[in-house]
Amino acid sequence: MLACTAHAEGKISIAQQFGIGYLILDVVQDQHLIEKYGRQQGLDIKVEWRTISGATGMNEALLAGALDVVSAGVPPMLTVWDRTRGKQNVKAVAALGSMPNYLLTNNPNIKTLKDFTDKDRIAVPAAGVGFQSRTLQIETARVFGDSDYKRFDTISVSLPHPDATAALIAGHTEIDAHYSSPPFQYQALEHSNIHKVLSSYDTLGGHATFNVLYSTQKFHDENPKTYRAFYDALAEAARIINSDKNAAAAAYIRVEHSNLPLALVQKIVNDPEIEFTISPQRSFVYASELNRLGVLKNKATSWKDYFFPEAYVLPGS
The missing domain is CATH 3.40.190.10 (Periplasmic binding protein-like II)
Structure with a gap:
């Protein structure tokens, strides 16, 4: 051979x-x-x-x-x-x-998944297929039903974590949410205009x-x-x-x-x-x-x- x-x-x-x-x-x-x-x-x-x-x-x-x-x-x-x-x-x-990943937003009107609209944009590293998107799909299925698990794919945008963090902090782009990861989520949460909507640990039941x-x-x-x-x-x-x-x-x-x-x-x-x-x-x-x-x-x-x-x-x- x-x-x-x-x-x-x-x-x-x-x-x-x-x-x-x-x-x-x-x-x-x-x-x-x-x-x-x-x-x-x-x-x-x-x-x-x-x-x-x-x-x-x-x-x-x-x-x-x-x-x-x-x-x-x-x-x-x-x-x-x-x-x-x-x-x-x-x-x-x-x-x-x-480690947990946090879904963050700079939109004060968004407190839960049910508050997202078609006007919002969620930044993720790989829209529809990456860790953040799949975790969001599992949570979405629980909230809206299995048939609607891709509900947020249409408002998801592929963007590397550093770029998404900068956009979220700046607050002047179409990106008003970011399914983030360490260290970026910690950086973002140091800014008073950004808050956490969801943790991946919530979806997965712990560590x-x-x-x-x-x-x-x-x-x-x-x-x-x-x-x-x-x-x-x-x-x-x-x-x-x-x-x-x-x-x-x-x-x-x-x-x-x-x-x-x-x-x-x-x-x-x-x-x-x-x-x-x-x-x-x-x-x-x-x-x-x-x-x-x-x-x-x-x-x-x-x-x-x-x-x-x-x-x-x-x-x-």
Whole structure:
């Protein structure tokens, strides 16, 4: 069998998005942990880091073979898992932590979902398909009925979190709502004209995984040492963060070249609502709800159906 040059053992390309939801990856990058665990496997692993906004671009790059591992919210991962079963067999590698996402608005008339009108515009990273849109669809189905779960897709606008935050704070654009994420929601809420309408934790019933890493069966199977080094690096990064969250906040600013005040980032990473763990939490809520709504054709029986086996050593849900 010919070796695959595109995924030669000892190379890995990883893409992340914007925000503190990717702190585990920032620490991996800052501390060169993949390279560290690669050396333990006898490999000199070359790591390529990319930043892409939105799940759509992530999924396209992964399926085209342009990236080995991508990151996005649980719903986009489940969508590509659903569509590639029996083909590329995309599955999750690990969770990147549990943190709430807030639906924010600068419109004082909006207190609940029922107050949104056709004149409002909700900014999300990937309209209709991303974490924020899918979470909103689940909540919308509960409020307005399953048949109307896409009610707010028509007023959703795809915009990266930094741009959406700036628009919401400025208050002079068509964007008057933003389904945000850390650290952007904390920045926005420092402004008195902005308030929270909803938290993703309200929809999911408590602490729940925000982002996950995922890859193809091909990369997983053809690069066992590289994959193991990557997984071990993620596990150590989570331990590093939880042992000194203030130091991890400084690493975030270094890697992301962030202009945020260190004190604000430290406040966020120490927020009790946020948990840095590679174990999936409440991801199965998405799997079951999105299958019920018809978004996912395949019905998962547990979280293990859409995670690679290396993750099974930890508890999950």
